[in-house]
Amino acid sequence: MTGGQGVSASTLERPSDSAPGSGPKARRKVRQRRKTGERLLHWFTWLLIIWLALPIAVVIAFSFNNPHGRYNYSWTGFTFKYWGSQLFAIPGLTSAMEHSIMVAVIATIGATVLGTFVGLALGKYKFRGQGATNLVQFACIAAPEVVLGSSLATFFLQLKIQEGAFTVIAAHIMFCMSFVAITVRARVIGLDPSVEEAAKDLGAGPWETFRLVTLPMIMPGVIAGALLAFALSIDDFITTEFTSGSFVTYPLWIWSVSRQGLPPQVNVMGAIVFAVGVIFAIANSVVSRRRAA
Amino acid sequence: MRSVRSKLTPYYLMLPGGLWLAVFFAVPIIMMIGLSTMTGNIISGFGDTWHHFGNYAVGFSQYKAEWIRSAEYAGLGCLISIALSYPIAYWIAFYGGARKSTYLFLILLPFFVSFVLRTIAWNYILGDQGLLLEPLKHLHLVPQNFRILATGPAVVIGIVYNYLPFMILPIYVALERVDPRVIEAGRDLFANPLTVFTRVVLPLSLPGVFAGVLLNFVPAASDYVNASVLGGTGNTMIGNVIYDQYFVVQNYPLQASLSFSLMGILLIGIFSYARALGTEEVLEAAAAA
Numbered sequence A: 001m002t003g004g005q006g007v008s009a010s011t012l013e014r015p016s017d018s019a020p021g022s023g024p025k026a027r028r029k030v031r032q033r034r035k036t037g038e039r040l041l042h043w044f045t046w047l048l049i050i051w052l053a054l055p056i057a058v059v060i061a062f063s064f065n066n067p068h069g070r071y072n073y074s075w076t077g078f079t080f081k082y083w084g085s086q087l088f089a090i091p092g093l094t095s096a097m098e099h100s101i102m103v104a105v106i107a108t109i110g111a112t113v114l115g116t117f118v119g120l121a122l123g124k125y126k127f128r129g130q131g132a133t134n135l136v137q138f139a140c141i142a143a144p145e146v147v148l149g150s151s152l153a154t155f156f157l158q159l160k161i162q163e164g165a166f167t168v169i170a171a172h173i174m175f176c177m178s179f180v181a182i183t184v185r186a187r188v189i190g191l192d193p194s195v196e197e198a199a200k201d202l203g204a205g206p207w208e209t210f211r212l213v214t215l216p217m218i219m220p221g222v223i224a225g226a227l228l229a230f231a232l233s234i235d236d237f238i239t240t241e242f243t244s245g246s247f248v249t250y251p252l253w254i255w256s257v258s259r260q261g262l263p264p265q266v267n268v269m270g271a272i273v274f275a276v277g278v279i280f281a282i283a284n285s286v287v288s289r290r291r292a293a
Numbered sequence B: 001m002r003s004v005r006s007k008l009t010p011y012y013l014m015l016p017g018g019l020w021l022a023v024f025f026a027v028p029i030i031m032m033i034g035l036s037t038m039t040g041n042i043i044s045g046f047g048d049t050w051h052h053f054g055n056y057a058v059g060f061s062q063y064k065a066e067w068i069r070s071a072e073y074a075g076l077g078c079l080i081s082i083a084l085s086y087p088i089a090y091w092i093a094f095y096g097g098a099r100k101s102t103y104l105f106l107i108l109l110p111f112f113v114s115f116v117l118r119t120i121a122w123n124y125i126l127g128d129q130g131l132l133l134e135p136l137k138h139l140h141l142v143p144q145n146f147r148i149l150a151t152g153p154a155v156v157i158g159i160v161y162n163y164l165p166f167m168i169l170p171i172y173v174a175l176e177r178v179d180p181r182v183i184e185a186g187r188d189l190f191a192n193p194l195t196v197f198t199r200v201v202l203p204l205s206l207p208g209v210f211a212g213v214l215l216n217f218v219p220a221a222s223d224y225v226n227a228s229v230l231g232g233t234g235n236t237m238i239g240n241v242i243y244d245q246y247f248v249v250q251n252y253p254l255q256a257s258l259s260f261s262l263m264g265i266l267l268i269g270i271f272s273y274a275r276a277l278g279t280e281e282v283l284e285a286a287a288a289a
Helices: A002-018 A024-064 A091-124 A130-142 A145-158 A165-189 A193-201 A206-235 A238-243 A250-260 A264-292 B002-035 B054-062 B064-095 B097-112 B115-126 B133-138 B152-176 B180-188 B193-222 B225-230 B238-247 B252-277 B280-288
Strands: B039-041 B045-047
Touching: A024 A264, A024 B064, A024 B097, A024 B115, A024 B152, A091 A130, A091 A165, A091 A206, A091 A250, A091 A264, A091 B002, A130 A165, A130 B002, A130 B252, A145 A165, A145 A238, A145 B002, A145 B193, A145 B238, A145 B252, A165 A206, A165 A238, A165 B002, A193 A206, A206 A264, A238 A250, A250 A264, A250 B115, A264 B097, A264 B115, B002 B252, B054 B064, B054 B252, B064 B097, B064 B152, B064 B193, B064 B238, B097 B152, B115 B152, B115 B225, B152 B193, B152 B225, B180 B193, B193 B238, B193 B252, B225 B238, B238 B252
Parallel strands: none
Antiparallel strands: B039 B045
């Protein structure tokens, strides 16, 4: 075994040594150049990460600003007050944030339940209409948001359905569901079907098999899909604007006052959402790494 | 009995989600197509459907500039995005080592701040008296009347910024799948680093680039937030026109025909593109990442 490896290594080494222009000196030069290139790429990566983080830094920094008027454009002094007593001083903003969280929670639950079933069906079974389902799902993900939003808006208008929380939630479940279905499907395809068969052979009914065997196995996919759905829902702007009527969510509230300048409370809430999201993402990756280990 | 039930199982599983998609996706789209060929106005109502294709002609001729601008901004945004993303995805995939997921996480950070809020933050940064230009003007490095905000480049900057992670991720996924032994084999066969890259790594990563273009171009071409926050009134895109036709002018048939044209063009493009290049696999990998 060791002898065989030695032989193959030496046969690989020999021709590259005798190749024209690749003596030890030339090779060192190539390696040197590769190292410089690698370092440049490393710097470039960090530069871009800084560029990506720049607006986040601006949002967080201006949450500590103490503006004189309505305009929170330029730095006029440091304060903690918008993180404390003043945070809920704007009732419209506070209720918009509550609406956003409520919509995201309901839409996540709905999309996760419906999407998990669809993902199971698509990943586990072969059935007639599968191609069409995949196609509709792909179209739903690929369709531009402005089209999704405006078609739903005219749909509600023609059916004389009053727009509000219900229509927003319906729309969010619709566009989040396909993302959940894709993540669950990817997980289901990787499963060993014999485990479920073993459960059935041991006398478990279909519901017990699902609850005790299938569901725990697909859980990482379900959780990933749910997190994705929550993130998509709480941040959605375009579809929400078309389907909300007079119902206001956090992004819509920001949009409505953006021409007059944003109050610092918007930045504080943005920073809190950012921090909570980051903590959840880190926790999720730690948990999944521990589970994998 | 049992086999009949198991044959029906996928349909039961599909039923609730499928119904939801049918009611809130398929039916509205079909009704929108019907609406797009109607005549009438907001006061006397709309009617007489399925034979007024004039809305489409009006939509294209009247808003030609916006259609072209959408394609330009989104296309330019994609090119810049590829140029920025490829080196980074390459570096993370091949030199990221144990910190790969940390770098990917840092790249995804913008998504934890609301899309509208981070676009408005760019408005602050790029504004005439903003965080970038004021110091530069103070130091007389740029002329006093120099501006970025409310120009085309500002919109492109916003588009690149907002969708960049969607370019980096699929390219990274594709590069990550490249077997290092294939690269080694290329070196052993006397290829210099450039040849290894152009003949081995680049072709293997192209599906990722194509997937990234899809994930960038579609939202960028139909977006109206970047154009209205960063582009001012002179750089509107087709998304802005659809928005105005719905919320301001309330010409629903014209708005529906514009929406359907946009979706039709993009979906036909996507399907032929995906068929020809086989990007679906990478798209799924990117969605799962």
